Amino acid sequence: MEGLSIWHWIVVLVIVMLLFGRGKISGLMADLAQGIKAFRKGMSEDDKPTDAPPAKPAETID
Template identity: 70%
Template sequence: MGSLSIWHWIIVLVVVLLLFGRGKIPELMGDVAKGIKSFKKGMGEDEPTPETKTVENKAENAKDHG
């Protein structure tokens, strides 16, 4: 059970091709890439912008003085 021989990989490849077809695999990989890009974009949007920081600072200052 240590390493897989070339025959194991060939069988796995044939099964994957039978399940998804040749055209479906690149489409799935494209969808995965789009998902990763949108995830990274979403993570970048979580960082506060300078305007947000200014509004937050003003709110904190108002609490301190009020």
């Protein structure tokens, strides 16, 4: 079996466009982009050091 040709991809794209429509696909892509931005922002916030001093360890009672 050979790989998928350009015609296979065109047929798949047409079927997807018919099923979901243009509005739903653009909405999904916008949601995906927002998710990626939120992920990157969260990752960059984890890398930044905090200004607060480290917490003191709790004393134990023997």
